[in-house]
Amino acid sequence: MDNTEIPVVILCGGMGTRMGNKDIPKPLVEVGGRPILWHVMKIYATQGFTKFILALGYRGDLIKRYFLEYEWLSRDFTLSLGNGGPVYHTPHDAANWQITFVETGLHTQTGARIHKVAPYITGPRFFATYADGVADIDLSALLNFHQDKGLLATMTGVQSFSRFGVVETDNEDRVTAYTEKPLEKRIINGGFFVFEQDALRYFAGDDDLILEQEPLRNLSADRQLALYKHPGFWRAMDTFKDVRQMNALWASDAPWKIW
Secondary structure, eight states: OOGGGOOEEEEEOOBSGGGTOSSSBGGGOEETTEEHHHHHHHHHHHTTOOEEEEEEOTTHHHHHHHHHTHHHHHSOEEOOTTSSSOEEOSOOTTTTOEEEEEEOOSSOOHHHHHHHHGGGOOSSEEEEEETTEEEOOOHHHHHHHHHHHTOSEEEEEEEEEOSSOEEEEOTTSOEEEEESSOEEEEEEEEEEEEEEGGGGGGGOSOTTOOTTTHHHHHHHHTTOEEEEEOOSOEEEOOSHHHHHHHHHHHHTTOTTOOO
16 A cells, blocks of 8 residues: 555544634634644645545534635636636645545544544554644654554654743752743653554444543553654644744744645
8 A cells, every 4th residue: 555545534523612712613723824724734745645534523514615615715716707617827735635524423522533434444554633733743754663563553752841830949949940831751642643444443432432541541551552752843722822822833933834
């Protein structure tokens, strides 16, 4: 199987309520004028992985509409009414993307969403990720690492920023150092996964099956989960503050912009 044919499952069921907007799904919250989902897909597509399976939930209709209208929304064109479709003048920035849209339920949890898209995963392995996390990750290196390990699953581990400033003191309670939101030493789940087809049996269950609980715990207990450590940039968008910070990054250097 050509590696570029490996499907990318993206969990798109989240609501945008913590972003300050209850009217659109979280994957459509914009960074730099584009939905965060588009940024995630662009990271994969730039590295040759253009087959996407979107596990839809809250307001999945809006995600479908965004891509159905993508051509005329993102390109210059001339329209001659009554004489056929538009003539486009600018290049297509999502050429050859193949997107399968799967309605996986409004309240379905992350693990169950993967189970529900399983009929569309026809190859020996697949990528999986969230619709709200970006990184300057080398996906070919991740894939090679996964294949070298020969296990059913690989999780990408990253270092996260602490939510709080860290204070150090001496034995007289005098502050000797203060660091504003430093990188934590421990490794957390960065959300870029590779799974073998056989790993799908770990996702069988009810709609309340959470990826980060039983499936990953059971894979770990069976010694079938590897950890790929990504040393570079990573950021997840969970709050409105994160949205502002990511837009500020986009306006400056945007470390995840590898295209």
